[in-house]
Amino acid sequence: MDLSQAIRDKARELLETGAVKCVIGYETGTDGINARPAFIYEAAEVDRLIFDETCGHNLATYLLHHRAENIAVVVKPCDSRAINLLHGEHQIERDKVYIIGVVCPGVVGRQWGVKGRQLLPACQACTDRNPVVYDYLVGEPVAEGAPAPAPPLPEVEDLERMPPEERCQFWRREFERCIRCYACRQACPGCQCTECFVERLEPEWVGIRIDAPQNWMWHTIRAFHLAGRCIECQACRRACPVDIRLDLLNHKLAWEVAQLFNFRPGMTAEALFPLATFVRDEKLGVGEWASS
Amino acid sequence: MSYQPRIIGFLCNWCSYAGADMAGTSRMSYPPNIRIIRVPCTGRLDPLFVAKAFQEGADGVLVAGCHPGDCHYAEGNYHARRRYALLHLLLEFLGIEPERIRLEWVSASEGKRFTQLVTDFTEQVARLGPCQAVGGQS
Numbered sequence A: 001m002d003l004s005q006a007i008r009d010k011a012r013e014l015l016e017t018g019a020v021k022c023v024i025g026y027e028t029g030t031d032g033i034n035a036r037p038a039f040i041y042e043a044a045e046v047d048r049l050i051f052d053e054t055c056g057h058n059l060a061t062y063l064l065h066h067r068a069e070n071i072a073v074v075v076k077p078c079d080s081r082a083i084n085l086l087h088g089e090h091q092i093e094r095d096k097v098y099i100i101g102v103v104c105p106g107v108v109g110r111q112w113g114v115k116g117r118q119l120l121p122a123c124q125a126c127t128d129r130n131p132v133v134y135d136y137l138v139g140e141p142v143a144e145g146a147p148a149p150a151p152p153l154p155e156v157e158d159l160e161r162m163p164p165e166e167r168c169q170f171w172r173r174e175f176e177r178c179i180r181c182y183a184c185r186q187a188c189p190g191c192q193c194t195e196c197f198v199e200r201l202e203p204e205w206v207g208i209r210i211d212a213p214q215n216w217m218w219h220t221i222r223a224f225h226l227a228g229r230c231i232e233c234q235a236c237r238r239a240c241p242v243d244i245r246l247d248l249l250n251h252k253l254a255w256e257v258a259q260l261f262n263f264r265p266g267m268t269a270e271a272l273f274p275l276a277t278f279v280r281d282e283k284l285g286v287g288e289w290a291s292s
Numbered sequence B: 001m002s003y004q005p006r007i008i009g010f011l012c013n014w015c016s017y018a019g020a021d022m023a024g025t026s027r028m029s030y031p032p033n034i035r036i037i038r039v040p041c042t043g044r045l046d047p048l049f050v051a052k053a054f055q056e057g058a059d060g061v062l063v064a065g066c067h068p069g070d071c072h073y074a075e076g077n078y079h080a081r082r083r084y085a086l087l088h089l090l091l092e093f094l095g096i097e098p099e100r101i102r103l104e105w106v107s108a109s110e111g112k113r114f115t116q117l118v119t120d121f122t123e124q125v126a127r128l129g130p131c132q133a134v135g136g137q138s
């Protein structure tokens, strides 16, 4: 069965029986090309729902705004990891959420004018085709091996090979475009703080001025706050109006976390966050100086 | 040495700050480039502090605390070790040379080790010159 139809049928059933108050899914946007999030409250509206390769948003983030109600949400495999993240961090109650998981064919970036078929680089490299958690599965599950972290992106490796000054030039060119709209933060399921460090005034970690040092501070700490938590859904990058390569920062940290701690966030809701635990005798390359 | 690096040292109250005190009361000398900030424990050290130091123009940041197993709060330094391993990699990826950041263990009786550490680190940072990574002073 067609994915869109399967989602509609399930949504109709859930709304008609009163199992959920709202179904969060995708519908075609006003340009007729790109999908946008849809909030369906009436069974009569379910035919608006679609699923295609433009359904890139991570809808799990919206659960943070609907904590009190029973909600159904359509998720791709990466988004399903966000549900585990939110559940594990006690941000949502699992029994209030009905998860419609989609076996994911990969998604494209935002399309301008005509629909393209070029999958996002992250989707081309992605090996997780099945959601890791769901109540109802749409599509035929794909046989896959043990879930493996994607290999480091070639662009990340290129950056690692540069001398530090060049790397720092690269990031300066990225960060100087930032208008600090915080759309990346709003789109991110991991950015759930009621008061973000960037808006603290006492102490003022980041000044309101948009300049190199303030932007640097924002990007450094945003990335660090997502270290070991980022499920690489690309929602932040697609939300960024000036196309800053947040994906490279996120990927670098996700890769290092996998190497150092053998950990991938969101694979289960129970897994202990690697920065919330430790191993007494581990060697991590810091604090190992022997004085003469 | 004409260029004088600016170094911020975050020292845990129970071990390394006492170690620095020991160096002082024993009249050992070490480079005056380090500005010491006392923190309750390395576990208290939010990576924000280190980033903020660089943003405000530090050329190097030293974090020192109790040896593993000796933390006054039992586990603070183990958590710090994980955090700093990752923060190191992030800052390096952003173009800050890894030699500009150190996390080390210094006990209250290791005044000599403290002076050696500060001397060693100051020379290391001085060789790199001013930190340009953040881009302009705020």
Ligand code: SF4
Binding pocket: A177, A178, A179, A180, A181, A182, A183, A184, A185, A239, A240, A241, A242, A243, A244
């Ligand atoms: S969405 Fe882009 S421009 Fe806006 S704060 Fe994030 S990185 Fe900066």
Ligand code: SF4
Binding pocket: A184, A187, A188, A189, A190, A191, A226, A229, A230, A231, A232, A233, A234, A235, A236, A237, A250
């Ligand atoms: S940082 Fe970006 S890629 Fe990572 S979870 Fe948040 S929105 Fe998704």
Ligand code: SF4
Binding pocket: A185, A190, A191, A192, A193, A195, A196, A197, A198, A221, A222, A225, A226
């Ligand atoms: S950037 Fe950090 S403080 Fe701000 S919302 Fe995200 S996780 Fe919270």
Ligand code: FES
Binding pocket: B012, B013, B014, B015, B016, B040, B041, B042, B043, B065, B066, B070, B071, B072, B073, B074, B076, B077
């Ligand atoms: S009290 Fe010294 S590191 Fe925790």
